[in-house]
Amino acid sequence: MGSRLLRSIGRGYSHSQRRFLYPCSAATHYSLLKFALSSSSSPASWEPKPLFTSPANIRFFTASPGSSKIVVVNSDSEFSNLLSKAQEDKGLAVAYFTAVWCGPCRTIAPLVDNLSTSYPNVTFMKLDIDQENLSNTLRNSGVSSVPTFHFYKNGAKVADLIGADPGHLKEIIGNLSD
Incomplete structure (x- = not known):
């Protein structure tokens, strides 16, 4: 359901505005979906806000640099x-x-x-x-x-x-x- 909703929201956007919808992080998709379901304002006035506020909150699936052989x-x-x-x-x-x-x-x-x-x-x-x-x-x-x-x-x-x-x-x- 989320993908169809995001695509329908993105149809009215210009190509430069659509870059915020595709491809992006799951956090941005979640924020956009949450906005679309709960907000009464138009999507054109919404600026995407990432769910993570700092790089420290993001877990990457790699070991620390230099530790690998x-x-x-x-x-x-x-x-x-x-x-x-x-x-x-x-x-x-x-x-x-x-x-x-x-x-x-x-x-x-x-x-x-x-x-x-x-x-x-x-x-x-x-x-x-x-x-x-x-x-x-x-x-x-x-x-x-x-x-x-x-x-x-x-x-x-x-x-x-x-x-x-x-x-x-x-x-x-x-x-x-x-």
């Missing part, structure tokens, strides 16, 4: 090099396939950051599926949804996990990192 992979060659290095070190490598627009990816990101610092001998790689330079890696890995985790030991894939399952992720990393 995750390597962001930007190309197919980087991925191959990191996988080869992990194979030489005879260690575990975790490929974390994610996307900026993915809600479950943002939800599990703090846990992945924490695991990367808890297991310093494990190589954590973050691959954004929307990166054009990763097309060969994505095609070869067969990733069909995000978040997806691939676990490599001695250069070979030994396990995978599809979805944001914190308990299973901790269990797999704990078992394979020994």
Whole structure:
């Protein structure tokens, strides 16, 4: 219902005024919907007010800067090099396939950051599926949804996990990192 109401309110707006309606934060949508349902004044006179007054009130789904040991992979060659290095070190490598627009990816990101610092001998790689330079890696890995985790030991894939399952992720990393 809220979307239809917002679209009907936005129809009478010019393109420059409509930018306040699409795309914006959930807080602005909530404020606009609350205004439309409770106010007798016209929407054209209303200025959107964010629900959050300061950045301190907003919770972001990332760890603090500098605390993560995750390597962001930007190309197919980087991925191959990191996988080869992990194979030489005879260690575990975790490929974390994610996307900026993915809600479950943002939800599990703090846990992945924490695991990367808890297991310093494990190589954590973050691959954004929307990166054009990763097309060969994505095609070869067969990733069909995000978040997806691939676990490599001695250069070979030994396990995978599809979805944001914190308990299973901790269990797999704990078992394979020994």
